[in-house]
Each structure stands twice: as structure tokens, then as C-alpha cells.
Amino acid sequence: MTIDHSFADAVSEDRRAQVVERLDAIAREEGVRILLAVESGSRAWGFHSPDSDYDVRFVYARPVADYLTLTPSRDVIERPIDDDLDIGGWDVSKALKLVARGNAVVSEWLSSPILYAEDPGFRPVFEPIALAWRDLHGDVGHYHGLARRQWGSFIEGREEVRLKKYFYVIRPAVALQWLREHPGDRPPMSLPRLLDKVRLPAETAEALEDLRRRKQAAGEAVGVGARIPAIDAYVREQMMWAVSAKPSFAPRDPALWARTEDAFRALVGFGG
Numbered sequence: 478m479t480i481d482h483s484f485a486d487a488v489s490e491d492r493r494a495q496v497v498e499r500l501d502a503i504a505r506e507e508g509v510r511i512l513l514a515v516e517s518g519s520r521a522w523g524f525h526s527p528d529s530d531y532d533v534r535f536v537y538a539r540p541v542a543d544y545l546t547l548t549p550s551r552d553v554i555e556r557p558i559d560d561d562l563d564i565g566g567w568d569v570s571k572a573l574k575l576v577a578r579g580n581a582v583v584s585e586w587l588s589s590p591i592l593y594a595e596d597p598g599f600r601p602v603f604e605p606i607a608l609a610w611r612d613l614h615g616d617v618g619h620y621h622g623l624a625r626r627q628w629g630s631f632i633e634g635r636e637e638v639r640l641k642k643y644f645y646v647i648r649p650a651v652a653l654q655w656l657r658e659h660p661g662d663r664p665p666m667s668l669p670r671l672l673d674k675v676r677l678p679a680e681t682a683e684a685l686e687d688l689r690r691r692k693q694a695a696g697e698a699v700g701v702g703a704r705i706p707a708i709d710a711y712v713r714e715q716m717m718w719a720v721s722a723k724p725s726f727a728p729r730d731p732a733l734w735a736r737t738e739d740a741f742r743a744l745v746g747f748g749g
Contacts, residue, residue, distance in 0.1 A: 579615025
């Protein structure tokens with residue numbers, strides 16, 4: 478269980494212990510092994526406030542016998558949101574299938590700066606498969622989709638907006654700029670790490686820093702305010718690039734699906 482030193486204030490030691498205890502309880506209740514558990518919300522994205530929720534996501538494996546049946550178990554584990562804890566997980570079979578379809582969510586989890594639990598055998602097997610399936614087309618589609626949904630749901634067509642929602646649209650927009658400038662590299666999960674290697678227009682950077690200070694002071698109650706033109710223009714530009722870029726699909730190694738199947742069997746312990 479580790480946490481990046483630059484995110485040390487995002488999760489207290491007591492709170493991390495509570496999360497790990499909850500994960501252990503879920504593993505016992507469901508009869509699963511947790512392979513990876515991370516923070517995946519604003520606390521890992523780098524723009525949390527003291528009263529932000531905890532968004533815990535995990536990958537798990539069931540006993541081998543559970544995969545050798547005509548009535549397989551559900552491939553997700555969900556729990557009702559408990560106060561400020563939102564926790565849910567995917568079976569490793571689901572995670573691998575989504576990776577093979579270009580879904581970037583689990584790849585983001587791998588780069589989370591806040592790690593609650595990890596089986597030592599998970600990353601060496603899973604990450605090379607995730608990297609092999611990764612392509613620019615899928616990543617651009619993923620971050621454009623995130624930006625478009627947040628923009629359409631909370632910003633577009635409004636004179637006043639919930640200001641904290643700007644962070645939810647700016648992070649995928651900056652990830653799109655990252656992909657423009659560093660197409661061979663997977664974007665990091667956190668906004669500060671994205672901004673380490675991406676230079677925003679001066680007006681956008683100033684507006685974002687002002688908004689960050691306001692959210693840090695006010696917490697989740699940062700409230701409603703007027704649209705921020707510098708951020709609006711930047712987000713539109715990145716989304717327009719995503720539509721026009723249309724990167725091609727990368728050619729696949731014909732043996733990649735067989736390697737993915739092998740990874741699945743290794744991670745669930747089949748034949749091991």
C-alpha cells in the first residue's frame with residue numbers, strides 16, 4: 478500500500494487504513510483476490526478538496542472453479558456509496574476484454590498515484606498486455622469522449638456553471654494536448670503530472686490556477702459562477718483537434734489475443 482509523496486495530503490493514513498479494511502472485507506465476502514486497488518477520482522486527479530469523495534476502484538480474480546461453469550458470476554462488484562466512499566471493482570476477465578477493445582480506464586488505474594493494494598504478480602503480467610493493446614486512436618477517443626460528456630452535461634449552453642465541473646472537463650482536454658505532443662506515451666492520470674509536460678496558453682493557465690485556489694479554499698462548496706472564457710476556448714480547441722485528428726488504428730500482433738488469454742489464465746491461477 479503506497480502513496481506518491483506529492484499526493485500525501487489527498488488520503489490520510491487513517492483513511493487509507495479504513496479503505497484497505499473495507500477492501501479486505503469485500504474480498505472475504507465475495508471470495509475473491511484483489512489484484513489492484515487505487516484511488517481514481519479527484520483525489521488522484523490532483524484537484525481534490527478536504528471534503529471530496531473517495532473513489533476506489535479495483536481489479537479482482539475469483540477462484541479458478543468460478544470460471545469453469547455454465548453460470549458464471551457477475552464480472553463487477555459494487556457496493557452502495559457509504560458516506561464519502563464510492564467503491565467498485567471489475568473482474569480481471571472484464572478488465573482484459575476492455576483493454577483489448579481500446580478502453581483506457583484500467584490503463585489509467587495503473588498510473589494512479591494513490592495505490593491501496595496490489596498483488597505483486599499483477600502488474601508484470603497485466604501491464605505489458607495493456608501497453609500492447611494501447612493505440613493513439615483509442616486514447617484520443619477515450620479522452621475526447623470524457624471531455625465531450627462533461628462539457629455537454631455541465632458547461633455548454635449555460636451562462637453560469639458549477640465551477641468545480643471545469644476540472645472534470647479540463648483534465649481530459651489537457652490529456653488530449655498531451656497526446657498531440659507525446660503520442661507515444663500514455664497520459665498520466667493526475668492533472669499536475671499532465672501539466673508537468675504540457676504548456677497551457679498563458680490565459681488558460683492563469684484562469685485554471687485561480688480556479689484551483691478558489692476550490693482549495695471553498696472545498697466542494699465552491700459554488701456557481703460565470704463561464705470562464707479562457708478555459709472554454711482551450712477545451713473547444715482540444716475537442717476540435719480530437720475530431721479532426723482521426724489517428725489510424727495501430728496494426729496488431731496476430732498473437733496478441735493468445736497472449737491476452739495466457740495473461741488471464743496466469744492471473745486467475747489456472748494451471749499454476
